[in-house]
Amino acid sequence: MLSTTEENYLKALLQLTLEQADKAEAGTNELAAQLGVKPATANDMLKKLREKQLINYEKYGKSSLTTEGRKQAIEVVRKHRLWETFLYEHLGFSWDEVHEVAEQLEHIQSSKLIDRLDQFLNYPSFDPHGDVIPSASGEMKIPAKKTLNEEEVGHHCKMVGVKDNSATFLQYVDKVGLRMNQPIKVLSRQPYDELIEIEVNGQKSSVSPRFAENIVIVCNDCELQKNNS
Amino acid sequence: MLSTTEENYLKALLQLTLEQADKAEAGTNELAAQLGVKPATANDMLKKLREKQLINYEKYGKSSLTTEGRKQAIEVVRKHRLWETFLYEHLGFSWDEVHEVAEQLEHIQSSKLIDRLDQFLNYPSFDPHGDVIPSASGEMKIPAKKTLNEEEVGHHCKMVGVKDNSATFLQYVDKVGLRMNQPIKVLSRQPYDELIEIEVNGQKSSVSPRFAENIVIVCNDCELQKNNS
DNA sequence: TATAAAAGTTAGATTAACCTAACAAAAATA
DNA sequence: TATTTTTGTTAGGTTAATCTAACTTTTATA
Ligand SMILES: [Mn+2]
Ligand SMILES: [Mn+2]
Ligand SMILES: [Mn+2]
Ligand SMILES: [Mn+2]
Numbered sequence A, B: 001m002l003s004t005t006e007e008n009y010l011k012a013l014l015q016l017t018l019e020q021a022d023k024a025e026a027g028t029n030e031l032a033a034q035l036g037v038k039p040a041t042a043n044d045m046l047k048k049l050r051e052k053q054l055i056n057y058e059k060y061g062k063s064s065l066t067t068e069g070r071k072q073a074i075e076v077v078r079k080h081r082l083w084e085t086f087l088y089e090h091l092g093f094s095w096d097e098v099h100e101v102a103e104q105l106e107h108i109q110s111s112k113l114i115d116r117l118d119q120f121l122n123y124p125s126f127d128p129h130g131d132v133i134p135s136a137s138g139e140m141k142i143p144a145k146k147t148l149n150e151e152e153v154g155h156h157c158k159m160v161g162v163k164d165n166s167a168t169f170l171q172y173v174d175k176v177g178l179r180m181n182q183p184i185k186v187l188s189r190q191p192y193d194e195l196i197e198i199e200v201n202g203q204k205s206s207v208s209p210r211f212a213e214n215i216v217i218v219c220n221d222c223e224l225q226k227n228n229s
Numbered sequence C: 001t002a003t004a005a006a007a008g009t010t011a012g013a014t015t016a017a018c019c020t021a022a023c024a025a026a027a028a029t030a
Numbered sequence D: 001t002a003t004t005t006t007t008g009t010t011a012g013g014t015t016a017a018t019c020t021a022a023c024t025t026t027t028a029t030a
Helices: A002-018 A026-033 A041-050 A067-090 A098-105 A111-120 A166-174 B004-019 B029-034 B039-049 B067-090 B098-105 B113-121 B167-176
Strands: A142-143 A143-149 A156-162 A183-189 A197-200 A205-207 A215-219 A224-226 B139-142 B144-146 B158-160 B181-187 B195-201 B204-207 B215-219 B225-226
Touching: A002 A026, A002 A041, A002 A067, A026 A041, A067 A098, A067 A111, A156 A166, B004 B029, B004 B039, B004 B067, B029 B039, B067 B098, B067 B113, B158 B167
Parallel strands: none
Antiparallel strands: A142 A224, A143 A215, A156 A183, A156 A215, A183 A197, A197 A205, B139 B225, B144 B215, B158 B181, B158 B215, B181 B195, B195 B204
16 A cells, blocks of 8 residues: 555656656656655655556656556545545535645545545536546546637636747736636637637636637537546 | 644543543553554653643653643544544445544544534534534533433433443343443333333343343433533 | 756665563562 | 562664755756
């Protein structure tokens, strides 16, 4: 059985390697920073996790999860997000309060507990932050990335990045009220001028296709793609 | 903030000192046995807890909780029993499955979490084993002990001890179906012969006053007495 | 390409929680 | 009371997870 610390390393490695979809590996310093420990500390743990066949790691090289390591990491993420959902939906915690407590709850060891919690919550697909909850079988669906311009009317999505990094554009994004990871609903698309009407945090605004094609989003309503290499 | 281990020592000391209501102290070996560690290990921890002013302890002496130590211990018991109640009532865990998981959950650090859980459960007074749940303010009510013969009709209680330790009596207790800590309901008292009709685990039986006065019980329905020295 | 910077590793130390083995004090009992 | 048993303590050691300081390798850049 894994220690809380080992679980945290695997989860951190999963998160870092999911961020950059292309290369599924992370450096020692990067991992140490993510976990708030010194590189020397992370280095020790990397050797230990390699011994346990949970990661691929070679001296001076980048690290990546093995199939078993990935499975374990996904299980931790599943627990984290189910607990966040419980705290948010049943105990009246707010969006920003759930994470800290879920960091503790995700390490409770009881498969019966997590299965029953899943059932109690009615098998939710997303946590309060809109992140996908992995299934009991360890499948973690990753919603497709696209631009806001390509999003369908009526769908719910969230901004996960921008294509234009100019100050002008970023200031405009701010002004429109868009924030990273905040839920967005696409209300309509005007046939006359192609303006897209969106709702963010209760506020409605209209944006141009030019603007929208520089906003990268993930859609919660579109077909989900499994990601379980 | 206390470590999980420190919390476990305080809780164990509370439990040991509640058992023998007269002398509120426990020996090093006794405590070590309760926690499943060696006396040498417990000895180290006793010194540490004394430094933190959580227990009273002197070399070769018995240990007892300070006011602060007792407060902390009661908080852990409160968390344990609220979680047990949650698992039992909302996640369909059985009587005997809840304890193991609650041993982990009782160490989650979040006062908001436990307050909200209490509210969610509608401020329960007893856990699934019939044990009293301490209040948010740290009051731990201890139900009055009395004999089954003194118990009122209609009340719910549980056996916590016997006054007669003869084999004959104990075998009779077994035969009637009484088990330690198992819920008992007093159904009636016949005016004619004073026989007491009780229900245990769905089974009804009648016992004599002679028998009943040798069964020590605690009543869940009687006035509770605070125990917060 | 030579040098500087960044990234990664190693050695040695610390802390918490545990252990065993040897010893000391207190309590029980002969 | 003397002896034995029980109880409690100490010394010294282990493991997991952390650190700092010094070192090495790799990568970037002048
Ligand atoms: Mn989170
Ligand atoms: Mn989340
Ligand atoms: Mn319990
Ligand atoms: Mn209980």
